[in-house]
Amino acid sequence: VIVEGTQSFVLSGCHFDRVDGNGFMLSGYNRNATIEDNEFSWIGDSAMLAWGYTNGIDGTEGNQPRGTLVQRNIVREIGMFQKQSSAWFQARTAQTHLKHNIFFNGPRAGINFNDGFGGGNEIDSNLVFNQCRESSDHGPFNSWDRLPFWTDV
DSSP states (O other), rough: OOEEEEESEEEEOEEEEEOSOSEEEEEEEEEEEEEEEEEEEEEOOOOOEEEOOOOBBBBBOOOOEEEEESSSSEEEESSSSEEEEESSSESBBBBBEEEEEESSOOOOEEEEOOOSOOOOEESOOEEEEOOOTTTTTTTTTTEEEOOBBBOOO
């Protein structure tokens, strides 16, 4: 499931099971989305992700997910086919709040921030365990800051 161009979108009470690719994706412009009370199991790639767009390093057009709340989700058995997967992955995304989630049994980090775009992210009271089962290259949380961006965040 991919959503783009939304404001106050809510994904709640769903069960994604045996999906070959990604489970749910916020793509491009999305504001104040809520992803809550869902279960993701036996997912081929990442369970949930947010992916924004920039013009090179210029992110001032605002074509990114911002203000996303991800709470009370259960994610298990992910990365069945793609080993660079996470329960939550974000790139060129800002102001994400991850809280009260349970993420376990993944090949790499349970939470992965691909870059430091915009900042304002919070990770609070999540249970993340039994990750990096196939890579052993970091831990339950991984963050990169590969490139500086211009933003209006």
